[in-house]
Amino acid sequence: MADNLFTISGLKLSLPDMTRKPVFGAAPQIEILKGIDFQVPRNAVTGIVGESGSGKSTLGRAMVRLLEPTEGTIVFDGLDLTHLGENELRPHRRNLQMIFQDPMSSLNPRRTIASIIAAPLRQYGLTDNIDGRVKEALDRVGLPQSFAKRYRHEISGGQRQRVGIARALALSPSFVLADEIVSGLDVSTQAQILTLLERLCRELGLTIAFISHDLSVVRRLCEQVIVMHNGTIIEKGSTKAVFDNPQQPYTRSLIDAIPLPEPDPLWLAPDAS
Amino acid sequence: MADIRRRYKKPNLRLWLAGGWIALALAAALLAPWIAPHDPLTQDLLYGRLPPFWIEGAEPGFWLGTDSLGRDLLSRLIHGARIAFMVAFAAAIAACLVGSTLGLVAGYFGGWADRIISRIVDIWMSFPPVLFAILLIAVLGTGLHSVIIAIAVIDWTRFCRVIRAEAMVQARMDYVESAHIAGFGRVKTMIDEVLPNVLPSIIALLSLEMGIAIIVEAILSFVNLSVATDDPTWGGIIAEGRLSIHQAWWVLVFPLVALFLTVLSFSQLGEGLKQRFDPVLR
Amino acid sequence: MTDCLAITNLSATLPDGQRLLRSVNVNVAPGEVRALVGESGAGKSMLSKAVLGVLPVSVKIVEGDIWLQGNDLGRLTAAKRRQAVAASIALIPQDPLTALNPSRRIGPQMTDRLVKILGWDQTRADERVRTLLDEVHIRDGERVLRAYPHELSGGMRQRVLIAAAFAAEPKLIIADEPTTALDVTVQKQILRLIAEMQRLHGTAILFVTHDLGVVAKISQNVTILYGGMVVEEGAVDQLFANPQHPYTRALLAATPRYTDPEASLLPVDQSVLSDLAKAVETADRDWMSSHGG
Numbered sequence: 001m002a003d004n005l006f007t008i009s010g011l012k013l014s015l016p017d018m019t020r021k022p023v024f025g026a027a028p029q030i031e032i033l034k035g036i037d038f039q040v041p042r043n044a045v046t047g048i049v050g051e052s053g054s055g056k057s058t059l060g061r062a063m064v065r066l067l068e069p070t071e072g073t074i075v076f077d078g079l080d081l082t083h084l085g086e087n088e089l090r091p092h093r094r095n096l097q098m099i100f101q102d103p104m105s106s107l108n109p110r111r112t113i114a115s116i117i118a119a120p121l122r123q124y125g126l127t128d129n130i131d132g133r134v135k136e137a138l139d140r141v142g143l144p145q146s147f148a149k150r151y152r153h154e155i156s157g158g159q160r161q162r163v164g165i166a167r168a169l170a171l172s173p174s175f176v177l178a179d180e181i182v183s184g185l186d187v188s189t190q191a192q193i194l195t196l197l198e199r200l201c202r203e204l205g206l207t208i209a210f211i212s213h214d215l216s217v218v219r220r221l222c223e224q225v226i227v228m229h230n231g232t233i234i235e236k237g238s239t240k241a242v243f244d245n246p247q248q249p250y251t252r253s254l255i256d257a258i259p260l261p262e263p264d265p266l267w268l269a270p271d272a273s
Numbered sequence: 274m275a276d277i278r279r280r281y282k283k284p285n286l287r288l289w290l291a292g293g294w295i296a297l298a299l300a301a302a303l304l305a306p307w308i309a310p311h312d313p314l315t316q317d318l319l320y321g322r323l324p325p326f327w328i329e330g331a332e333p334g335f336w337l338g339t340d341s342l343g344r345d346l347l348s349r350l351i352h353g354a355r356i357a358f359m360v361a362f363a364a365a366i367a368a369c370l371v372g373s374t375l376g377l378v379a380g381y382f383g384g385w386a387d388r389i390i391s392r393i394v395d396i397w398m399s400f401p402p403v404l405f406a407i408l409l410i411a412v413l414g415t416g417l418h419s420v421i422i423a424i425a426v427i428d429w430t431r432f433c434r435v436i437r438a439e440a441m442v443q444a445r446m447d448y449v450e451s452a453h454i455a456g457f458g459r460v461k462t463m464i465d466e467v468l469p470n471v472l473p474s475i476i477a478l479l480s481l482e483m484g485i486a487i488i489v490e491a492i493l494s495f496v497n498l499s500v501a502t503d504d505p506t507w508g509g510i511i512a513e514g515r516l517s518i519h520q521a522w523w524v525l526v527f528p529l530v531a532l533f534l535t536v537l538s539f540s541q542l543g544e545g546l547k548q549r550f551d552p553v554l555r
Numbered sequence: 556m557t558d559c560l561a562i563t564n565l566s567a568t569l570p571d572g573q574r575l576l577r578s579v580n581v582n583v584a585p586g587e588v589r590a591l592v593g594e595s596g597a598g599k600s601m602l603s604k605a606v607l608g609v610l611p612v613s614v615k616i617v618e619g620d621i622w623l624q625g626n627d628l629g630r631l632t633a634a635k636r637r638q639a640v641a642a643s644i645a646l647i648p649q650d651p652l653t654a655l656n657p658s659r660r661i662g663p664q665m666t667d668r669l670v671k672i673l674g675w676d677q678t679r680a681d682e683r684v685r686t687l688l689d690e691v692h693i694r695d696g697e698r699v700l701r702a703y704p705h706e707l708s709g710g711m712r713q714r715v716l717i718a719a720a721f722a723a724e725p726k727l728i729i730a731d732e733p734t735t736a737l738d739v740t741v742q743k744q745i746l747r748l749i750a751e752m753q754r755l756h757g758t759a760i761l762f763v764t765h766d767l768g769v770v771a772k773i774s775q776n777v778t779i780l781y782g783g784m785v786v787e788e789g790a791v792d793q794l795f796a797n798p799q800h801p802y803t804r805a806l807l808a809a810t811p812r813y814t815d816p817e818a819s820l821l822p823v824d825q826s827v828l829s830d831l832a833k834a835v836e837t838a839d840r841d842w843m844s845s846h847g848g
Contacts, residue, residue, distance in 0.1 A: 090458075093453075093454065093456040094456060096454070098450075098451065098454045100447040100450070100451060102447055105446045105447040105448065106446075106447035106448050106450075108452075108469075109470065110470055119452070119455050119457075120454075120455035123455050123456040164451075167451070167455075
């Protein structure tokens with residue numbers, strides 16, 4: 001067990017369905033996660049793949065306890081997080097960090113980059129040599145020191161995502177959730193962020209849950225993978241096993257649908273399937 | 274992107290004109306006892322209904338003429354500005370504090386807090402505002418502080434509704450979630466992260482509300498429910514001017530112009546300040 | 556044969572003189588599928604807006620022509636131009652949800668263009684729309700025609716929009732990132748559908764996208780844009796097998812490949828980007844000097 005940072009069992013989570021909310025009264029609950037079991041090994045990247053509506057983002061938010069599960073347990077580093085309240089969670093938050101999909105919206109427009117990176121440090125009382133720590137965090141993600149005084153609208157999309165990574169790593173957390181962190185970026189920027197993440201994983205031995213719809217990226221980056229569909233896990237295992245020899249038709253259909261950057265007139269030909 | 278930002282940075286003529294008029298009127302209000310050419314209350318029936326300086330029959334020293342009791346109009350306007358600004362600042366700030374706080378809480382926390390505050394706002398806004406004010410003053414008694422309280426009590430809902438909507442938008446931004454990830458509590462997130470982002474709107478509304486407060490004060494003066502009748506107020510002068518519109522139009526027109534320019538300037542200043550304070554537009 | 560669409564030497568500027576399109580040349584032959592590729596800010600959507608005549612007010616075309624079916628659009632009056640565009644171009648938009656009016660049923664939204672703009676009579680338009688829904692493999696067409704947009708799935712809405720685009724037999728369809736918002740499995744179905752409809756109707760398509768994978772599958776020819784400039788163009792096989800421009804090579808090297816996860820991913824080299832910036836600068840300087848400042 002010691003090599004698993006997260007052990008998630010029987011996880012169910014329901015949210016109110018606002019699209020079906022009656023004029024008076026509460027919205028009906030809709031079950032987003034329908035019983036999820038899996039482990040996240042330490043010092044490795046675990047991919048969570050699936051299409052929209054598969055529940056992958058909800059699962060991620062439950063892991064860092066932005067959402068509270070309805071059933072099941074989430075054990076993180078030997079501690080049951082499932083129903084901890086905000087105050088009980090606070091000491092553990094520094095070990096449960098997150099990088100967001102939209103780097104624009106995840107940075108407060110009225111704060112400087114330095115202040116954004118320093119916020120979690122201040123919150124946990126790491127105020128000695130705070131400038132040095134911010135400097136180190138910027139260095140780590142390859143941003144020049146001059147960025148400390150800038151605002152989010154003064155830097156590019158890729159640079160914003162670097163700031164998001166720097167903030168998540170500032171507290172040296174034992175776990176980082178990365179939610180579709182390259183899907184909004186241009187190809188060239190995406191490659192920069194991916195190589196940065198690969199380097200950081202190598203150097204710092206990070207434990208990451210990497211949520212993505214892009215199998216090409218997941219296959220590069222992740223050691224383990226779970227494939228989600230409609231609130232359940234369809235297939236899980238080592239990336240190599242799952243992608244080299246997918247057992248489930250759904251996984252195969254996901255792989256078949258990837259448009260490889262190679263011309264192939266047959267790919268779009270109507271077929272029997 | 275860069276060129277759009279540059280356009281907003283250009284010194285804004287509208288903002289300068291609006292700010293200039295407010296500064297001028299505010300200075301006149303503060304220095305009224307020293308700069309008003311005459312005592313605003315001194316009557317002299319021999320000098321009644323003197324026209325403004327460019328019209329034949331004007332007396333030197335009475336620049337904007339006099340009213341039917343021979344009181345100097347310019348001096349009355351300058352002294353009226355004192356009350357206008359006092360009401361504007363006090364009432365708008367009070368309404369802003371109450372309304373913005375409740376709006377921020379409702380928009381950011383949502384759920385029960387939002388439901389309760391929103392219902393109160395709905396009920397509040399179903400009263401006709403001017404009648405509500407008249408009723409309040411009837412209970413509180415006339416006087417400057419009654420007017421201020423009445424305006425604040427009526428108009429906090431304006432802040433509450435707008436700030437609630439803004440706070441709801443901001444609360445959905447990822448930076449709010451990321452503050453939770455950084456270990457911030459809910460209240461700290463609301464004050465440290467969300468409030469600075471709705472502040473430009475609060476400032477714009479505050480400025481707009483100052484103009485509205487001046488109008489409401491003028492309406493209350495017009496129906497004789499504001500401060501004691503012998504203190505000059507713009508609304509009071511307008512009410513008196515209405516009675517002598519055919520003999521002395523200037524008694525009606527000059528306070529109206531002052532009122533119009535001040536209210537317009539406040540609303541323009543609000544928009545301009547919002548752009549200034551917004552780091553994205555700046 | 557006349558090109559279906561010929562954009563020649565097109566430059567567009569902002570009021571301060573900054574060029575957004577820099578002497579762009581793009582030709583689309585009848586029946587051709589041409590991909591217009593670029594990263595954000597490359598000018599690909601600006602170019603399609605210029606063709607459709609829906610540029611933002613602040614952007615002005617300062618040089619060059621857009622020829623549609625042999626007609627110079629620049630010489631037509633605004634009304635004639637709108638008519639010419641409506642008669643021969645249709646659009647498949649990026650976001651199938653916002654492209655449909657949420658408070659109207661699908662049916663009238665599909666026939667509106669035929670009846671109100673192209674002057675068809677209602678029965679003929681209704682019939683046409685039914686045929687097209689068949690062609691895009693919507694089985695319960697009657698239900699779909701009566702549905703409101705929010706009652707359909709994302710893939711279904713995109714099918715409806717594809718049917719609507721082909722309904723008037725346009726000569727050219729501009730597809731503006733039509734699959735970017737969709738899941739991969741749905742994307743494949745939609746791409747397959749667009750290809751099938753294209754073969755059936757022989758319509759030329761200008762396919763705007765940032766995804767090199769999609770480009771490789773759907774198009775015959777490619778134009779690659781950077782900074783409002785055409786960087787490279789050519790047949791899709793040649794361009795992928797033997798890219799000429801360093802930027803094209805860099806883009807291909809930066810794309811993660813599912814089939815080759817071990818291959819090292821090369822972020823676009825700084826020298827490539829600075830060379831491009833220099834090229835943009837030189838082009839602007841030459842342009843300014845030949846246009847008297």
